[in-house]
Amino acid sequence: VNRYxxxxxxxxxxxxxxxxxxxxxxxxxxxxxxxxxAVNGTGPVAPATRERVxxxxxxxxxxxxxPLARSLRRGRCGVVAVVLYERLAYAFSDPMMVSMLDGLxxxxxxxxxxxxxVPVPHSDGALEKLASLPMDAAxxxxxxxxxxxxxxxxxxxxxxxxxxxxxxxxxxxxxDLDEETATDELFTHLAELGHTRFGVITLPLATVRHGGPLxxxxxEGRRRLETAARVQQRRTRAAAASVERLGASVRFVEAARNLxxxxxxxxxxxxxxxxxxxxxxxxxxxxxxxxxxxxxxxxAAARRLRVPDDLSVTGFDGVDLHLPDGTxxxxxxxxxxxxxxxxxxxxxxxxxxxxxxxxxxPTRFRVGTTSGPGPGYERPARARTP
Amino acid sequence: VNRYxxxxxxxxxxxxxxxxxxxxxxxxxxxxxxxxxAVNGTGPVAPATRERVxxxxxxxxxxxxxPLARSLRRGRCGVVAVVLYERLAYAFSDPMMVSMLDGLxxxxxxxxxxxxxVPVPHSDGALEKLASLPMDAAxxxxxxxxxxxxxxxxxxxxxxxxxxxxxxxxxxxxxDLDEETATDELFTHLAELGHTRFGVITLPLATVRHGGPLxxxxxEGRRRLETAARVQQRRTRAAAASVERLGASVRFVEAARNLxxxxxxxxxxxxxxxxxxxxxxxxxxxxxxxxxxxxxxxxAAARRLRVPDDLSVTGFDGVDLHLPDGTxxxxxxxxxxxxxxxxxxxxxxxxxxxxxxxxxxPTRFRVGTTSGPGPGYERPARARTP
DNA sequence: TTGTAGGCGTTATCAA
DNA sequence: TTGATAACGCCTACAA
Numbered sequence: 001v002n003r004y005x006x007x008x009x010x011x012x013x014x015x016x017x018x019x020x021x022x023x024x025x026x027x028x029x030x031x032x033x034x035x036x037x038a039v040n041g042t043g044p045v046a047p048a049t050r051e052r053v054x055x056x057x058x059x060x061x062x063x064x065x066x067p068l069a070r071s072l073r074r075g076r077c078g079v080v081a082v083v084l085y086e087r088l089a090y091a092f093s094d095p096m097m098v099s100m101l102d103g104l105x106x107x108x109x110x111x112x113x114x115x116x117x118v119p120v121p122h123s124d125g126a127l128e129k130l131a132s133l134p135m136d137a138a139x140x141x142x143x144x145x146x147x148x149x150x151x152x153x154x155x156x157x158x159x160x161x162x163x164x165x166x167x168x169x170x171x172x173x174x175x176d177l178d179e180e181t182a183t184d185e186l187f188t189h190l191a192e193l194g195h196t197r198f199g200v201i202t203l204p205l206a207t208v209r210h211g212g213p214l215x216x217x218x219x220e221g222r223r224r225l226e227t228a229a230r231v232q233q234r235r236t237r238a239a240a241a242s243v244e245r246l247g248a249s250v251r252f253v254e255a256a257r258n259l260x261x262x263x264x265x266x267x268x269x270x271x272x273x274x275x276x277x278x279x280x281x282x283x284x285x286x287x288x289x290x291x292x293x294x295x296x297x298x299x300a301a302a303r304r305l306r307v308p309d310d311l312s313v314t315g316f317d318g319v320d321l322h323l324p325d326g327t328x329x330x331x332x333x334x335x336x337x338x339x340x341x342x343x344x345x346x347x348x349x350x351x352x353x354x355x356x357x358x359x360x361x362p363t364r365f366r367v368g369t370t371s372g373p374g375p376g377y378e379r380p381a382r383a384r385t386p
Numbered sequence: 387v388n389r390y391x392x393x394x395x396x397x398x399x400x401x402x403x404x405x406x407x408x409x410x411x412x413x414x415x416x417x418x419x420x421x422x423x424a425v426n427g428t429g430p431v432a433p434a435t436r437e438r439v440x441x442x443x444x445x446x447x448x449x450x451x452x453p454l455a456r457s458l459r460r461g462r463c464g465v466v467a468v469v470l471y472e473r474l475a476y477a478f479s480d481p482m483m484v485s486m487l488d489g490l491x492x493x494x495x496x497x498x499x500x501x502x503x504v505p506v507p508h509s510d511g512a513l514e515k516l517a518s519l520p521m522d523a524a525x526x527x528x529x530x531x532x533x534x535x536x537x538x539x540x541x542x543x544x545x546x547x548x549x550x551x552x553x554x555x556x557x558x559x560x561x562d563l564d565e566e567t568a569t570d571e572l573f574t575h576l577a578e579l580g581h582t583r584f585g586v587i588t589l590p591l592a593t594v595r596h597g598g599p600l601x602x603x604x605x606e607g608r609r610r611l612e613t614a615a616r617v618q619q620r621r622t623r624a625a626a627a628s629v630e631r632l633g634a635s636v637r638f639v640e641a642a643r644n645l646x647x648x649x650x651x652x653x654x655x656x657x658x659x660x661x662x663x664x665x666x667x668x669x670x671x672x673x674x675x676x677x678x679x680x681x682x683x684x685x686a687a688a689r690r691l692r693v694p695d696d697l698s699v700t701g702f703d704g705v706d707l708h709l710p711d712g713t714x715x716x717x718x719x720x721x722x723x724x725x726x727x728x729x730x731x732x733x734x735x736x737x738x739x740x741x742x743x744x745x746x747x748p749t750r751f752r753v754g755t756t757s758g759p760g761p762g763y764e765r766p767a768r769a770r771t772p
Numbered sequence: 773t774t775g776t777a778g779g780c781g782t783t784a785t786c787a788a
Numbered sequence: 789t790t791g792a793t794a795a796c797g798c799c800t801a802c803a804a
Contacts, residue, residue, distance in 0.1 A: 018543075020780095020782085021783095032782080033783070033792080036782070040783090044789060045790085046789060061542060065782065065783090066458075066781050067519055067520045068457045068520050068781080069458055069796090071454045072458050072781080072782075072796050074782085074784095075796075079519070087492070088484070088487055088488040088491045088501075089484060089723070093484075098478040105473070105474045114502050114504045114519055115474075115503045116501070117500060117503060135453075260708040294710070295708075298708065298712075301710040301712065302712075324683040324684045324713075325687055406798085407797070407798065416774075417776075420774055423773095423774090423799095428800095429800090430773060431773070431774085451798065454797080454798095457798095459797080459800085460799075773804100775802105776802090777802090779800100782795100783795090787790105787792085
């Protein structure tokens with residue numbers, strides 16, 4: 001009968017074959033289909049029959065339908081993959097990723113699904129590995145570099161794909177943020193405080209770690225920006241646009257990674273250049289994440305610069321930094337949990353056969369205690385009214 | 387032939403049935419088994435035949451074996467579940483959880499598996515839901531309250547189970563920490579600095595949020611501690627033991643959750659009680675996590691208490707707090723990533739049919755800038771030597 | 773080197 | 789209300 005039981009299929013510790021629905025059906029003297037109906041509570045079964053089946057199930061220690069067999073049969077397995085382009089510790093060091101996942105989990109749990117975390121590093125076997133994992137849907141976050149490989153591979157397999165923070169790729173629905181409006185507000189806020197010399201610390205533009213000054217007027221700099229992931233591109237372009245509109249000057253520095261230490265280092269190159277003569281001092285640093293901004297605060301503290309008196313620092317995300325001294329960051333809040341929720345809803349819609357529209361979420365500029373009057377500050381006219 | 391294609395199984399957007407290995411085999415004029423060997427690269431296949439099969443596969447757009455079917459056949463699906471007793475955002479707000487997961491992911495990825503995050507809240511359907519998800523193994527973290535239900539249910543299904551930070555339950559291997567040694571060092575350190583009045587902020591003892599003063603001499607307090615999760619129990623007992631050995635006094639306060647704000651609140655009850663008269667001031671707060679300790683720093687700052695001059699604060703975990711002012715916590719470092727790695731290795735061992743031993747990892751006491759001389763401090767004799 | 777056969781455990785369909 | 793049947797897609801022991 002079961003020739004391969006010892007080598008394949010699910011067996012228990014003691015080597016015995018696991019109890020299957022067929023065993024239960026046999027013991028209860030019913031057909032497998034009836035047993036299925038009874039055990040699952042689907043379909044009409046005579047109370048007496050149901051009892052007999054359940055008794056047999058209890059007796060034999062049947063522990064429910066095998067998820068794999070059921071998945072094969074139904075074509076759904078209750079798994080939503082989250083494809084990450086980084087190792088977990090780094091991905092999770094971004095509070096926005098965490099809260100996005102939380103929102104996503106919330107939505108997919110409502111239909112009994114769970115999140116499968118798939119870090120897809122820059123290795124060759126990554127795609128095969130991904131293809132061998134069971135999943136009903138995949139959420140692509142921050143893996144722009146792979147998206148043109150990933151999307152077709154997943155779609156062909158019948159996996160529903162949703163993209164977070166990225167450009168549309170084929171039929172893949174996208175949820176992302178309106179970052180431009182708030183960015184412009186932020187720069188306007190700083191400009192009104194008298195700042196005219198900005199330093200911008202960008203998120204890492206490429207997977208191959210680089211970091212350091214970024215000259216967007218050079219072909220090389222433009223190329224780097226162009227090959228960058230969507231988020232970085234958008235925030236950087238928005239910053240450049242605002243600066244230009246304000247007629248201010250700006251220096252860009254790329255952080256090698258979205259980490260506090262790298263923010264500190266990047267801020268250091270901005271701050272130390274000014275002391276090495278020649279350059280005009282940067283009076284306001286605009287960081288593309290709160291994590292990087294925290295690094296800026298450290299860099300400032302290390303140089304005995306007071307924030308915001310000597311230097312204004314702004315972030316992006318709206319994280320609560322929990323600083324003991326009560327400092328709150330001037331930043332742009334993004335609805336990251338809601339972003340995850342929306343991604344979840346898009347997933348569910350796709351799974352239901354719909355073709356949902358893209359969603360763009362708003363961001364909100366928030367003034368904290370880290371931005372203050374710059375060197376050329378003049379109290380605006382409208383505020384002089386007695 | 388395929389009577390149910392439209393309702394079941396995996397179909398593509400356009401409604402066409404997905405290409406299967408059988409289709410490829412037919413097109414290539416070989417048997418399904420040969421096609422399997424050719425596509426998977428297993429077994430001996432004549433080069434010409436292989437080419438024919440691969441060509442047919444390409445032609446038909448075959449995108450590899452269906453993970454579900456393969457899993458059913460092989461009895462393994464490449465999924466390691468992490469069972470969490472909390473919602474994701476809260477679980478991930480604990481940096482130790484994140485780094486543990488990172489280590490775990492590292493190990494299981496080596497065999498091509500990924501992590502499935504399963505938050506199992508305190509609801510009824512939780513167990514059924516868990517049972518319906520595909521998984522080869524499950525790592526139980528911080529779900530002591532459920533473990534006696536979870537373990538049998540999972541074992542019966544043939545799922546390998548490993549426990550992090552918990553007591554052994556049946557045959558389930560465990561990885562945990564030696565927290566006692568370092569805890570005693572920490573209290574000794576504080577005692578040598580002259581502290582005799584300790585405040586201890588414990589991690590939440592129960593899932594039902596409580597928080598507030600904890601009297602371990604009362605039956606109620608003892609009961610609360612007894613029903614608490616393993617980590618909390620061990621850290622609290624270790625603290626009580628050290629305090630007793632030192633002949634010092636202690637007040638326990640339970641944090642409602644492992645969050646900065648709750649640490650701040652708990653510290654507040656310790657600090658404000660002293661000003662309300664009667665009590666002798668607490669001069670050193672020992673928090674059971676760095677997150678809680680950060681809250682203590684905030685509470686101290688809010689009351690204009692200088693750390694460590696007016697108040698010493700210690701933590702547990704060894705997180706880098708990235709505070710701008712360069713403060714580093716006096717704390718106990720735990721090897722959380724390694725803990726995850728070990729959990730991963732235990733999983734792999736179980737999957738390989740072994741019965742691995744439990745593993746206990748060491749922790750390390752580390753002096754930072756948040757502990758200093760207490761009110762009764764006398765420079766120890768041995769340090770007076772010129 | 774290739775094909776045959778059987779089965780992994782379940783569930784949808786249809787007929788009775 | 790129940791049962792027979794087939795199929796989900798793949799893999800492997802064994803025979804040829």
